[in-house]
Amino acid sequence: MPITSPEKYWWKPADKQEKIWITLSLIWCLILFAMMPLWHIYGKQNPSAEPLKIRPADFMKVSNVFIEKYKVGEESGIAIVEPPAGVDVYLRGQMWNWVPILKLKKGVSYKFHISSTDLMHGFSLQPMNMNFQIVPGHDNILNFTPTEAGTFHIICNEFCGINHHTMVGKIIVM
Amino acid sequence: MTNAAEFRTCPITGKKVFKTTQNLMWINAVTAVVFILIGGIMALLVALTRWPAVHLLPADLFYRFLTAHGLNMLIFWIVFFEIAGLYFGSSVLLNVRLATPKLAWLAYLLMLVGAVMVDIMVFTGRADVMFTSYVPLMAHPLYYLGIILFAVGALIGCGIFFATWAIARAEKTYEGSVPLVTFGLTAAAIIAVFTLSAGAIIYIPTFLWSLGIIKNLDAAMYRLIFWGLGHSSQQINVTAMVSIWYLLGALTVGAKPVNEKICRTAFVLYILFINLASEHHLLTDPTLSSAHKIANTSYFMYLAVLASMIHALAIPMALEVAQRKNGYTKGLFEWFTKAPWGQPGFPALIFSLFIFGFIGGITGVAYGTEQLAIKSHNTWAMTGHFHGTVVGGTTLAFMGLTYYVIPLIFRRELIGKKLATIQPYIFGIGIVLMSLGMGAAGTLGSPRRHWDVTFAVSIIPFSFDPTVILFTTVAAIGAMLAVTGGAIYVLVSVLSVFFGRKMAANEAKII
Ligand code: HEM
Ligand SMILES: [Cu+2]
Ligand SMILES: [Cu+2]
Numbered sequence: 001m002p003i004t005s006p007e008k009y010w011w012k013p014a015d016k017q018e019k020i021w022i023t024l025s026l027i028w029c030l031i032l033f034a035m036m037p038l039w040h041i042y043g044k045q046n047p048s049a050e051p052l053k054i055r056p057a058d059f060m061k062v063s064n065v066f067i068e069k070y071k072v073g074e075e076s077g078i079a080i081v082e083p084p085a086g087v088d089v090y091l092r093g094q095m096w097n098w099v100p101i102l103k104l105k106k107g108v109s110y111k112f113h114i115s116s117t118d119l120m121h122g123f124s125l126q127p128m129n130m131n132f133q134i135v136p137g138h139d140n141i142l143n144f145t146p147t148e149a150g151t152f153h154i155i156c157n158e159f160c161g162i163n164h165h166t167m168v169g170k171i172i173v174m
Numbered sequence: 175m176t177n178a179a180e181f182r183t184c185p186i187t188g189k190k191v192f193k194t195t196q197n198l199m200w201i202n203a204v205t206a207v208v209f210i211l212i213g214g215i216m217a218l219l220v221a222l223t224r225w226p227a228v229h230l231l232p233a234d235l236f237y238r239f240l241t242a243h244g245l246n247m248l249i250f251w252i253v254f255f256e257i258a259g260l261y262f263g264s265s266v267l268l269n270v271r272l273a274t275p276k277l278a279w280l281a282y283l284l285m286l287v288g289a290v291m292v293d294i295m296v297f298t299g300r301a302d303v304m305f306t307s308y309v310p311l312m313a314h315p316l317y318y319l320g321i322i323l324f325a326v327g328a329l330i331g332c333g334i335f336f337a338t339w340a341i342a343r344a345e346k347t348y349e350g351s352v353p354l355v356t357f358g359l360t361a362a363a364i365i366a367v368f369t370l371s372a373g374a375i376i377y378i379p380t381f382l383w384s385l386g387i388i389k390n391l392d393a394a395m396y397r398l399i400f401w402g403l404g405h406s407s408q409q410i411n412v413t414a415m416v417s418i419w420y421l422l423g424a425l426t427v428g429a430k431p432v433n434e435k436i437c438r439t440a441f442v443l444y445i446l447f448i449n450l451a452s453e454h455h456l457l458t459d460p461t462l463s464s465a466h467k468i469a470n471t472s473y474f475m476y477l478a479v480l481a482s483m484i485h486a487l488a489i490p491m492a493l494e495v496a497q498r499k500n501g502y503t504k505g506l507f508e509w510f511t512k513a514p515w516g517q518p519g520f521p522a523l524i525f526s527l528f529i530f531g532f533i534g535g536i537t538g539v540a541y542g543t544e545q546l547a548i549k550s551h552n553t554w555a556m557t558g559h560f561h562g563t564v565v566g567g568t569t570l571a572f573m574g575l576t577y578y579v580i581p582l583i584f585r586r587e588l589i590g591k592k593l594a595t596i597q598p599y600i601f602g603i604g605i606v607l608m609s610l611g612m613g614a615a616g617t618l619g620s621p622r623r624h625w626d627v628t629f630a631v632s633i634i635p636f637s638f639d640p641t642v643i644l645f646t647t648v649a650a651i652g653a654m655l656a657v658t659g660g661a662i663y664v665l666v667s668v669l670s671v672f673f674g675r676k677m678a679a680n681e682a683k684i685i
Contacts, residue, residue: 001430002354002420003187003267010351010434018436018487025483029476036468036543045545049464076633097633115460120308120393122552122621127639129619131551132458135393136310140460153636155629157552157621159304161311162234165625168632 047132052139056117059139063090063113067100075101075170088113091154091169093121093134095161098154098169106149106173114140121167122158131157146173180271184582185682191583194275195265199258200584200671201282203576206254207667209289210569213246214660217653221608225650226628226643233625234302240623242296244305248564249324250289255572256362256414257281257331262583263359263417264338269347273337281330288324291316304623306404309380309396318381325377329370332363354431354438358417361441365448366410372402394461401455408564409448409478413441415526415568416485418575422523423489425578425684426514429496437488443481457547467544479539486531517685518594522574525602530567533609534559552623555616558609558649565656566605573663574598580667581685586674588685590666597666601659607652615645 014022040046054062066081066089073080082103083089092099093116104110114123116136123132123140132140156167181192216239222230231239265272272278294316295301301313339360342348352360376399382388420437423429431437453470456462462470497509514520537559541550550556577594580586588594620627620642627646629636677683 002424004353005348005350006434008350012433012435014433014436018433021487022484025480029480033476040464040468046464051461051463119311124621126619130548131553135460137392138394138460155621159623166632168629168634168636170634
């Protein structure tokens with residue numbers, strides 16, 4: 001019984017079936033284990049993971065400079081920005097917008113810097129459903145190459161206050 | 175050394191049940207049920223709000239009640255029940271009086287005061303921060319203080335568990351090794367100690383920060399240490415749940431572990447490898463390097479997964495062996511089809527095992543890889559995952575066990591045995607539907623912790639593919655079933671504990 005003490009010598013060899021199952025499980029675990037680094041190298045689907053700290057006030061400044069320099073219009077009070085190829089892109093999560101709206105070109109690689117100037121936000125790119133945690137004080141650096149033209153949206157999927165559900169951004173790929 | 179009047183001998187198991195242990199188990203278990211009631215009412219309101227066809231609550235109440243749901247369920251219901259379980263696993267199973275019952279009452283009071291403080295802060299709108307309270311979102315200082323008191327109380331409870339163990343050893347109230355269930359609970363208690371320590375490391379500075387004494391807390395550092403608490407505490411739940419699976423197997427069909435060595439080794443794997451895997455919560459964060467993420471989430475996590483795989487064989491195997499001994503030997507599956515399906519413990523055990531393994535476990539392993547974390551992080555798929563683990567798995571196992579604790583320990587006959595028997599089915603099927611609905615909607619992008627997935631009031635217009643709404647509706651229907659199952663549980667256990675027929679001292683009736 002599992003509620004009574006076992007017999008005196010309970011350190012017994014495993015049965016054949018048990019051994020088979022444990023071996024199979026272990027092999028499966030090892031395969032998964034090997035897949036992690038392998039897929040990181042060959043799958044090329046990982047975030048770039050370049051940890052970098054940036055103070056919220058500084059991020060505010062650099063992203064404002066970026067917006068002013070490449071601004072091409074405005075929609076619902078939010079700047080529309082079209083950065084040329086090769087320029088670092090700054091995207092700011094703030095209660096409750098993603099600024100600016102970005103106009104990008106298909107096939108061009110962009111280095112994104114995403115951070116927050118207040119609370120945490122959840123960068124959630126739709127409809128491809130790719131999600132990143134956006135943390136104030138830290139720069140989430142991601143390399144994006146749009147492969148499809150169209151309009152994409154960024155919703156917020158980290159609770160960021162009472163209007164969290166209204167926080168929607170936009171990326172237009174031409 | 176013990177006075178015969180202080181305990182009675184269980185007519186079924188022959189265990190000594192001490193009056194002090196019984197009282198302490200009673201108060202902790204009853205309090206747990208009160209909190210699942212609060213959490214369940216919140217679940218109903220939150221689920222009805224996320225159902226687009228109903229959309230019940232205004233946004234502020236939705237976020238407030240969601241915060242309350244997470245705390246009352248994940249922390250208060252689960253931990254109060256686990257403390258009752260620890261007292262059972264030490265004092266009852268080892269035939270010994272509980273160490274320092276006065277301190278155990280103090281632990282209980284600390285937990286209760288902490289939980290009530292937290293609930294007051296949440297319900298009065300001074301802590302709309304979700305149960306994760308991610309910095310720099312700030313709650314009222316009393317919120318953090320409440321959590322700290324609760325954690326200190328729980329830590330004392332673990333200490334009493336170890337002390338009772340030590341007394342039993344010194345007084346030789348058991349022979350040889352401790353029973354497997356006690357061994358499993360010991361693993362849970364060990365994990366609890368380092369988990370609660372992570373809790374102290376993070377909540378104390380956060381408390382000081384909310385008072386203005388500390389000026390800056392790094393948001394990423396908070397997340398790292400918070401999940402040292404938040405994830406490993408899930409491992410306490412898993413370990414406690416697996417111990418209860420063995421217990422339910424024994425109570426329902428008389429199952430006994432086939433190979434003690436294997437089962438015990440698997441528990442040790444949990445202790446050694448799970449805490450590290452908690453960084454899988456940070457796979458999409460900007461703070462950890464890839465090498466770090468890979469080492470942490472593959473090597474260490476898979477050894478804990480191996481442990482679960484071992485239990486996944488050991489438990490059904492024990493059930494089959496026991497059932498074959500009971501005479502059900504025809505064909506491959508007579509042992510399963512002729513199992514006591516009309517007794518609440520068995521369906522609770524089987525649903526718990528399957529939901530935990532196939533819904534919670536598989537999604538957990540999948541989402542714990544770096545690439546799939548990107549596809550699922552903070553989506554509703556995550557909510558689906560942990561309603562498979564901690565609700566369909568842990569909570570359902572706890573519910574099933576309650577129907578045995580009431581007659582065996584509290585000596586009251588169950589009121590509503592029929593209801594108790596269908597309860598695991600209703601709750602189990604509800605959670606399956608809800609988790610799958612959440613998983614499907616989340617895979618299509620639907621966010622968690624979100625008041626309005628139709629985005630009716632967003633500044634920049636956006637809407638999901640309509641299948642998201644379809645799956646959200648499936649989840650909502652599952653939620654209604656699960657709430658019904660939860661309500662039956664509360665009803666049966668409260669009625670039985672307070673009004674059930676008092677059983678005679680020698681009455682040897684399990685259910
Ligand atoms: C009666 C059955 C239950 C139903 C119908 C239910 C339903 C829900 C719903 C609809 C959400 C909200 C998801 C969102 O908007 O993101 C949720 C969140 C949650 N539930 Fe449950 N739940 C139930 C039981 C439980 C139990 C027993 C536990 C824990 C033991 C639990 C733990 C949680 C947690 C931790 C969250 C996340 C809160 C957050 O994101 O901050 N639930 N639940
Ligand atoms: Cu946000
Ligand atoms: Cu948000």
